[in-house]
Amino acid sequence: MARGVRARQPDRSHPLPLWAQIEGDLRRRMRAGAFDERFPGEHELVAEYAVSRHTVRDALRRLRDEGVLDSGRGRGTWVRTPRIEQPLGALYSLFRSVEAMGLEQRSVVRALEVVVDAQVAERLQRPATTELVYLERLRLADSEPLALDRAWLPRSVAGPLLDADFSHSGLYDELAGLTGTRLTGGSEVITATVPTAATRRLLKIPAGTAVMEVQRTGCLRDRPVEWRETLIRGDRFCVAARWSAQEGYRMDVAGPAPEHGAGAAGR
Template sequence: MTSQPGPRPLVRTPGKPLWAQLRADLLRRLDGGEFRDVFPGEHDLVAEYAVSRHTVREALRTLREEGLVTAQRGKVSRFTTSRPLEQDIGEAYSLFRAVEEVGAVQRSVVRALDQRADGVIAARLGLEESTPLVYLERVRLADEEPLAVDRVWLPADVARPLLDVDFTRTGLYDELERHCGSRICGGWERIRAVVPGRGERILLECPETTALLAIDRLGHDTAGRLVEWRQTLVRGDRFAVGAAFSAHDYRMGASVHIP
């Protein structure tokens, strides 16, 4: 017979609601590797923490509203992997690595990988309008749930070897450096809110009330050459921009919620 876990009394913090302290401890346990398969029910948490059912229900309510716990009638509740990923703006972050670092499985559905001409994009890269470009379009998934639509254009004379790469489970920057000898080291980025079209809502499986955040990026390599124009459309309920500051420092950051 498996023994039940003993009580885990919370260390009461004056001025902080008990449900918030319970929520914080549950998130701490998640970070420690617990609840990967099944999340405890209300009765188990009441007994384990020696708190009221009201306290447990309030903590669970906030977790469900944030998409951190699934709750379906007749099914066992589960922790999702939708913890926010903290990443600084101002560096060429990798969505691929960000998803992998929280233990979620990253996969991409490649919708297009070809060579084409686009005068507008070529001009943004400082090229002649007829310059051939490599175009890559992917739907980015985390644990098989749609997170973003990613579209990127690169000069073909740099990126042509990428046409033979399988991008299902790998990152663009790693493959660009491996096959083309080009490393993105800096650039310019802008984040703006957009209303998704019907096609984007279908691709990302998002409700009509969910907005998207468009991340436009112009990247250059170590030689200072512009080699990337990218637009990533992320579900607005899974991405947030924040800032950390002190009297001596100010740093912008972003949070991506993995579904």
């Protein structure tokens, strides 16, 4: 078994049922990373624990009911990775959402440079020749790829970011700390899309898995100062809305997303 985390044989003289002992031991092995690459089939578990298939199924059923395990026809069983939740209707931070889940947030900076991009400049209501700070990051949660994030801001606003370390920090935190600028609002379009083969390899997701494409315009006193595009793994991310009798509930339905660029979110 992976990482040498062996099964502990159940004690038949123990008052705890065999299935419960096996369930507890499977949890122990999960925490140790024994099943990071694959989860064993029922026949393997029967042989490892020297119990009946019925006993193994009882243990697995309880783990599935709690959302610890998942399975699919022809795909076997696997350990579920908790989804990272972000709120709708707030200028949120992917950095903070990941850490709020108790996961380690880290970024691999793929680009941090000054560029000129006429299409992005138009989105930011600037001249086509405007110099922009361009930041591209691969966002990781507990060392696993979560999102590919790209952001553009006018150099006149975000120039100091060129000297920032984004390996373990959020763009908005760095922007506030280095320039004193805090965005005051913005808008987003979120769609589900099929990633390219290159994006699948980068995010380490299998064929057939969708990604969330988020395109954001961040504003400072109603003037656009950020254009962001992020592709987020659909199997590890969801958005959430809240409502109350006092404030009600609102979800806007957007039209087709602009054709420029890939997708965006994350801070």
